[in-house]
Amino acid sequence: MTHIFRLGAAVAALALAMPAMAQQPADKVAAGPMVETPSAKLTQLFIASDEANLKRNPLFALFRGDTRFSDQFGDYITDAYLAAEKAAAEADLKALAAIDRAKLTADEQISYDVFKWQRESTLRGYQPDLLNVSKLLPIDHFNGLHQFVPDILSGTSVAQFKTVKDYEDNLKRLDGFAVALDRVLGRMKEGVAAGVVQPKLVSERVLDQLNRHVEGGVEKMPLMMPVQKFPEGISAEDQARLKAAYAAKVKDEILPRYAALRDYTRDTYLPASRGNDRPGLVSMPGGPDFYRYLVSTQTTTNMTPDEIHNLGLSEVARIQGEMKKVMAEVGFKGSLQEFFTHIKTDPKFKPVSREAMTQGYYDIGKRVDATLPKLFRTMPKTPLEIRPYPPFLEKDMAGGSYQPGSPDGKRPGIFYFNAYDLPSRTTPGMETLYLHEGAPGHHFQIALAFENAKLPSFQRFGGNTAFAEGWGLYAESLGKELGMFTDPYQYYGRLDDEMLRAMRLVVDTGLHSKGWSRQQAIDYMLANSSQGETDVVNEVDRYVAMPGQALAYKVGDLRIQAARKRAEKALGKNFDIRGFHEQVLMTGALPLEVLDAKIDRWIAAGGK
Structure with a gap:
């Protein structure tokens, strides 16, 4: 998901689409003598970049089963966050450029190329003309913290609730969620001032979502689901304490912010929204360039x-x-x-x-x-x-x-x-x-x-x-x-x-x-x-x-289909469909040009 500033239901995709590298802490890389081979430098870059990424984006770790940052929500939707992400992409590309690609193995060259594509693509999104569009559209009815966070923290999705600590960590995350909701409202106000707003059809759907949350009240809020049924091993005393704490958190900190978002969307944002006669980016300041990106x-x-x-x-x-x-x-x-x-x-x-x-x-x-x-x-x-x-x-x-x-x-x-x-x-x-x-x-x-x-x-x-x-x-x-x-x-x-x-x-x-x-x-x-x-x-x-x-x-399907036809024609009776699928799937999701090059090398090697 390249809407990297609209942190919503697609942070799941964001966790997949951003360069989220290894779960090993960076300080473990430094243990032992430093090896300066290109392969070692590449590995060290990947691990260090990943650790820094997870620290900046603790929600990503939830999708990876990494619990080291489970009491943190993250600093999303601020200019400081955007500057840190931009700086990280620049630093990663500088470190990558210092590694001699020609001295890497074939698989390492694939990794090099994918990492380069991802970081360059991310960095392009921080160009001022693009950033001034993307950051001012913080939510829609598919992507938005207002829907995404209740889902992943509901106890039936990504966040796990097995121990008292899991519940207490989540209470701390909810503090960060409350702050982030305030920031969403702030970005929406900036967008109205700049004329960078959603079309009415999107605003109407967002308003409907916000209404459902506000009108449902505390007990119907998905954030309350973890305390409606506890796992074994949590005492009755802890259950009562946690249920009260969650109810207070939702009542006093979360729902008032939903109400503020709802009221602003209804009274100001919806009337300022673009018409449905031309709801595409072509009708918005900066929209055509952003769409091409x-x-x-x-x-x-x-x-x-x-x-x-x-x-x-x-x-x-x-x-x-x-x-x-x-x-x-x-x-x-x-x-x-x-x-x-x-x-x-x-x-x-x-x-x-x-x-x-x-x-x-x-x-x-x-x-x-x-x-x-x-x-x-x-x-x-x-x-x-x-x-x-x-x-x-x-x-x-x-x-x-x-x-x-x-x-x-x-x-x-x-x-x-x-x-x-x-x-x-x-x-x-x-x-x-x-x-x-x-x-x-x-x-x-x-x-x-x-x-x-x-x-x-x-x-x-x-x-x-x-x-x-x-x-x-x-x-x-x-x-x-x-x-x-x-x-x-x-x-x-x-x-x-x-x-x-x-x-x-x-x-x-x-x-x-x-x-x-x-x-x-x-x-x-x-x-x-x-x-x-x-x-x-x-x-x-x-x-x-x-x-x-x-x-x-x-577009992706046609390129995979074309790669298969190319391999079938070139390899003839030596074409193995199971081998082809291994080539496509077993190195992760590749940019299409990188995939094409990989399949062509496989064909040249006789499909082996």
Whole structure:
């Protein structure tokens, strides 16, 4: 996530997308005689940079299972924090430039290149013209401390509550959270003064979220969930004390700040917000340059918005041709648009209940698990759980997502699916969604990197959206090889989801580069897929709130597909699909140019 200043639900992605290196403290590096080989210098740089990063960003450590900073929240959303992050990137690049890349091993050169790309990309974001946009948009309905922190500190997510110390550490974190909420309000006020504000559709959704928290009161606040059910081993006396302390903290420090944010959003920010007739960055001061930056960082390419827009139009036309083949197979008589309506309205394609959806995903998972060894040599040890989104999140979330487990495998990876507004949802895309978010999609890509202790930790825990989401979309394409899509409607669901990613290229660039209205984007998506209106509205509002992020899926997928075709053609009978997947997955999430170079070296070595 390159919105590095909008610390919200995407700090999970931030923890993956920033150079978060090893968990070993830097002082351990200094033990013993200093070795000045290029390899040793590279290792020392990675470890020292990582330790400094975790100290500056203690929330990152939660996602890594590192508890050394569990009583700290962090100094986010201040100019001093931004200056420290900029200085760290500059220092890392200076140290990297002093290392002779030519004297490193092939794997170390990959690490060198990835680290260089990440730090240069981060540093570009601190250019004044870009920073003056990003820092003034601290929250939206996808990214914001107001949603993100209650989720990760709820006791059902990232933060662990097993001991009295865990509970007491969290109380200290909540002090930092209260301060950060004040800072969010301050940035919003700066944004109004500068004319750098969200569009009304985003502000309205944020206001709805804030209303739900304020009106729910203390007991319904997710931050209270850890004291509603304690683990064994915590005495009744401690339970009573902690429950009272949490209630007081939420009542006296947290909810008043939510109320202040709510009131300002309702009374000042929403009226000052941009219109939905041109909600993209193109209509905001500094927006066009910021969008071009986001396009480059999210796709890890030099493609322009126009090139991506035209690629999207081409892909939409190609996928429509594949959809018409499915129509012929099932004997549907009518136009493609009528087929979309059939999928959206026929009761046989509607989920019966939340429970039925959950069981359906369980069944899909079992079928996929049985065939994965055909395509993969290494399987994640981290377990994968399947859950619907918690009710306080589901209204504003996409159809599904993945939350990584911990590197030690003790916290499982979680595939979340959305059961909100069931009548608007359809079942043909269930196999595809599981392949993307679960196995062999994000769960494989992230867990295999986490578990690979041979990697420098920034490759284990770092990443970029184009690789991560490109792999997720590529994983969908493996469905037939994994024995899925035997039902033509489920294969249609695969095409419909691929169409979604192709439409994103058109719509995201349309909104942020060509000045499309919200309704124009909604109408385009409804006309070119069987996505339900609730899903389409959420998707469009997501693209408005997270510019450029949605471009990464199709761009990344097409590059992985092209690399596979290149290898198949060059290696012929020596091509091993399991070996190819090892090459793609076992060095973490690589910028696409680095991935291409790695695959080309593998091809040159005969696929060995």
